[in-house]
Amino acid sequence: MAVENAPVVGIIMGSESDMPAMQPCMDQLDAFGVPYEVKVASAHRKPAVVHEWASTAHQRGIRVIVAAAGKAAHLGGVVAAYTPNPVITVPMKTSDLGGLDSLLSMVQMPSGVPVACVAINGAKNAAILAVQILGAGDDAARRQIIDFKESMAQ
Template identity: 80%
Template sequence: MDEAKPLVGIIMGSTSDMPAMEPCMKQLDEFGIPYEVKVASAHRKPAEVHIWAETAHERGMKVIVAAAGKAAHLGGVVAAYTPLPVIGVPMKTSDLGGMDSLLSMVQMPSGVPVACVAINGAKNAAIEAAQIIGTSDPEVLQKIIDFKQAMAEA
């Protein structure tokens, strides 16, 4: 696996999402899966999000993790511009505890799916991304097998 080439794109709407997304990055690091991090809001920087999402597969990425809160449109906007699978991470919010983010992410129109993990479920997003990559990468698949075996033995 080429460590210089990111296989996972992580995009979040705000730098304030970074602490909640650290478990995603940590888990990908533990699996040895290279990733790229982008901070761009679907509402404040739509053109930047469009270009980043549209070119992700050309840059070698296999899956995208999109984290956003409140209206949480980032995952859906990214999914509209990429052929890659998108995993949404709804961020916990002060207003509605993240239910607003969760409901926004799971209400995607037909043809533009976003897989969704729990509110602040960044670690599970990383595991799901690894499982997707593992369908075509035996080395990553073995890491998932080992990871699940270690959980079973704990």
């Protein structure tokens, strides 16, 4: 039995410092009325925590995951290895290479472990894509996207 207002999108980021860049994702999900949960855990510093969170996400009712990370940016791929859910990655802008390092790490996933990837600091688009994915099997989510796109055209 589904719990009303239970999170259906999981957001995970590698560091608290990613929170401001991910705020547009949360704001957009709020605007759509889509409940989500947020976790901060590094694939490198807290791999056991990431494993536990990702491998149980579908059991908690999470249907889509958004993973944000910078530099080596392995978080999205590690999460994708442990979940049957679609994973959308958000490469964080970095001081070293402007986020290109993060982007390239995310789009070079091995066969069998896919992730979708949005632009560097593309948190808002990650939320929109998450709701589009939800909309493939949920008329209310699909209606949110239809209305959103119609409002952009005005």
